[in-house]
Amino acid sequence: MSRQKIVAGNWKMNTTLSEALFLVDGILSKMNTTNEVTKIIIPPFPYLISISNKIGETEHISLGAQNCHTDESGAFTGEISASMLASVGCSYVLVGHSERRCYFNETNEELIKKIKSALDNNLKPIFCIGETLEQRQYHTHFTVISHQLSEVLKSFTDAEFSNIVIAYEPVWAIGTGETATSNQAQEMHAFIRKEIAQLYSQSIAQETTILYGGSCNAQNAQELFSCEDVDGGLIGGASLKADDFCKIAASF
Numbered sequence: 001m002s003r004q005k006i007v008a009g010n011w012k013m014n015t016t017l018s019e020a021l022f023l024v025d026g027i028l029s030k031m032n033t034t035n036e037v038t039k040i041i042i043p044p045f046p047y048l049i050s051i052s053n054k055i056g057e058t059e060h061i062s063l064g065a066q067n068c069h070t071d072e073s074g075a076f077t078g079e080i081s082a083s084m085l086a087s088v089g090c091s092y093v094l095v096g097h098s099e100r101r102c103y104f105n106e107t108n109e110e111l112i113k114k115i116k117s118a119l120d121n122n123l124k125p126i127f128c129i130g131e132t133l134e135q136r137q138y139h140t141h142f143t144v145i146s147h148q149l150s151e152v153l154k155s156f157t158d159a160e161f162s163n164i165v166i167a168y169e170p171v172w173a174i175g176t177g178e179t180a181t182s183n184q185a186q187e188m189h190a191f192i193r194k195e196i197a198q199l200y201s202q203s204i205a206q207e208t209t210i211l212y213g214g215s216c217n218a219q220n221a222q223e224l225f226s227c228e229d230v231d232g233g234l235i236g237g238a239s240l241k242a243d244d245f246c247k248i249a250a251s252f
């Protein structure tokens with residue numbers, strides 16, 4: 001079964017405009033664009049148009065955003081809608097990153113609306129899930145992940161779900177330098193696939209791209225991506241260096 005392989009770079013709240021453009025130039029000059037891995041650049045909002053213009057029609061490289069609002073338009077000062085993102089060339093949007101759940105109190109109800117709005121605007125949501133260190137230490141991580149999946153994904157049809165990418169990002173591994181072992185990643189990815197099979201079907205689960213995120217870097221990507229159920233990565237810190245991001249994207 002060949003699933004879509006993806007390596008996505010979530011730049012978070014980093015880079016100035018000139019640094020962002022320099023980074024994209026580096027990625028475009030070093031990236032292997034002949035392989036079938038989809039590379040997604042996910043910069044801060046203000047740089048989306050400029051980066052979209054630079055990427056142009058480059059094969060296998062796409063643009064994504066780090067968040068979107070639940071509504072299409074209206075009096076929501078400071079917010080950005082999925083239709084705006086689509087209009088500047090985005091094809092993907094992160095939904096439910098743990099930093100947004102934690103610092104901005106995003107609820108499952110909001111995440112459902114964000115995914116709906118993204119899908120309505122032909123954006124593919126990258127739906128992020130992951131347990132905290134405490135939850136893992138108390139051995140509740142499988143229950144937590146099961147709830148994170150079922151509470152949100154119950155709202156979508158099979159056809160809608162086929163456009164959703166899942167990213168498993170254990171909170172304890174994000175930005176800490178402590179990566180999940182390949183055994184831990186494979187164990188959880190297989191569990192996620194099993195849960196998706198229950199929510200949808202076995203064949204849909206087999207086609208779902210499930211990314212790993214959390215201190216994934218140029219040194220450990222190959223081992224992680226060699227796991228049967230790991231279809232690529234959502235990369236934070238290491239995506240801010242063109243060399244490292246390109247190496248990770250070549251780690252299959």
Ligand code: 13P
Nearest residue numbers: 010174175214215236237
């Ligand atoms: P790091 O790769 O910096 O741990 O961040 C992972 C992440 O949160 C990507 O969304």
